Amino acid sequence: MKTRAVRMYGEMDLRCEEFELPEIKDDEILVKIISDSICMSTYKLAKQGKKHKRAPQDIDVNPIITGHECSGVIVEVGAKWKDKYHVGDKWALQPALNYQGKLDSPGYSYRFCGGDATYCIMPHEVMELDALLPYNGEAFYQASLGEPMSCIIGGYHANYHTNKQNYQHAMGTKTGGNILIMGGCGPMGLGAVSYGLYTENRPKRIVVTDVDDAKLARAAEVISPEEAAAKGIELIYFNSSVEKAEEKLMEITDGHGYDDVFVYVPIRPVAEMGDRLLAFDGCMNFFAGPTNQQFTAEINLYNCHYTSTHILGTTGGNNDDLQEALDLAAQGLINPSVMVTHIGGLDSVAETTCNLPDIPGGKKLCYTQIDLPLTALTDFEEKGKTDPLFAKLDESVKKHNGLWNPEAERILLDHFHVEI
Incomplete structure (x- = not known):
């Protein structure tokens, strides 16, 4: 044939x-x-x-x-x-x-x-x-x-959280937590928002960042904050190029930080900001695949030691x-x-x-x-x-x-x- x-x-x-x-x-x-x-x-x-x-x-x-x-x-x-x-x-x-x-x-x-x-x-x-x-x-x-949705789902399932009583890992994003999807107005990011509104580990809040107002506007049209609110989830689209963006992102959580951070763009400052925004026992998933095999970013190991932050990367499902x-x-x-x-x-x-x-x-x-x-x-x-x-x-x-x-x-x- x-x-x-x-x-x-x-x-x-x-x-x-x-x-x-x-x-x-x-x-x-x-x-x-x-x-x-x-x-x-x-x-x-x-x-x-x-x-x-x-x-x-x-x-x-x-x-x-x-x-x-x-x-x-x-x-x-x-x-x-x-x-x-x-x-x-x-x-x-x-x-x-x-x-x-x-x-x-x-x-x-x-x-x-x-x-x-x-x-x-x-x-x-x-x-x-x-x-x-x-x-x-x-x-x-x-x-x-x-x-591609399976890759997104795999990322949600791979995140994990710990406790001080034993060494068991609770797999998945934190129920009732804050999720941050960085660079999230592209196709994969929007897929992650769609799944985040469904996942059985229902978060209380999803914050999606981008630096393009047009992309943020389209995202809010196809997955609206009103749709999320009907499911009991606060959905916020945020332009992270604004002045004092990191401070404002932290204020959204009343200073708690983000329990689950997904980095959807292979940009060093974005990954480093995501690390700084992690809550106690927060988990950051570096989802974006860089083409540069030497791609690196600075991670705060003090927080890793004292506030139990952790980082992982997933690819595929x-x-x-x-x-x-x-x-x-x-x-x-x-x-x-x-x-x-x-x-x-x-x-x-x-x-x-x-x-x-x-x-x-x-x-x-x-x-x-x-x-x-x-x-x-x-x-x-x-x-x-x-x-x-x-x-x-x-x-x-x-x-x-x-x-x-x-x-x-x-x-x-x-x-x-x-x-x-």
């Missing part, structure tokens, strides 16, 4: 091309991909090429398929898996594999497996690790966004985190749509990936079965004046608080006659 995919040959050398897939083996599964959201991790892969720890050293002659936040339907099942997987089933992927100590991962390491493709082959280790999860939700994009993300999205308890600001087709992926840090907005969502220039949701209205498709999409998005939604996905896929 032929597939069309974006393949990486070297540093910033991504090409969209058609090629032949081999016949699947008895322990493999052929899938059709419908959606893939573009991750900043893929940009980091493209920037580093074969220097990336997950990239093979022969990509110049055996290129790999990029993309890992994907979803679709099963097309063909190898004999080994026929009792567990079935043709036509929808699926989501947990790409953070750890198979026999190897770092190989879909979207980073495989010639025939990655999300930026029309069809790809899931290697046996994906199924061996139960990383191909069944998905019964309404829209494919929600399953694609399940992967596990199968349970992904399943939780899929279940919560399907039930409408979290809204991953807040992440999406652009849609496009497979033909837009290579250029978008290589320029990702310079494109404003949140998640760029790709539908791999179509060709469509990368388009911001806010541009639908203008394009709709001359294009009936965008007129319909604009109407749908406006009905859903300016957000991408299952109805809009159906309109798009029906327009291009994409068979599911």
